Amino acid sequence: MSFWTAIALIAIAAIIFGSRHHRGSRRSEHDREMPETAVLATEREKELEREVEQLRERVQVLERIATDDREAKRLADEIEALRLEGKEESR
Numbered sequence: 838m839s840f841w842t843a844i845a846l847i848a849i850a851a852i853i854f855g856s857r858h859h860r861g862s863r864r865s866e867h868d869r870e871m872p873e874t875a876v877l878a879t880e881r882e883k884e885l886e887r888e889v890e891q892l893r894e895r896v897q898v899l900e901r902i903a904t905d906d907r908e909a910k911r912l913a914d915e916i917e918a919l920r921l922e923g924k925e926e927s928r
Contacts, residue, residue, distance in 0.1 A: 902912070 903909075
């Protein structure tokens, strides 16, 4: 191996090491920003969990209304009346 070949290989190795080091330092900067982002994500997750819980409660109420035997007949009559009103209005 000649002297100039060795110099070229050392230069290439230095460039590769430098680019990897620079890429790694960018990642560490990103990691330092993560706690703030993680806090925002955690707050958003809590907000979404509250919303899901509210929706579950609403679904339970709707299920209770839809499956209540006493109200089933009245509900069916109301739906039928609304259908008839819709047909009469479209004429």
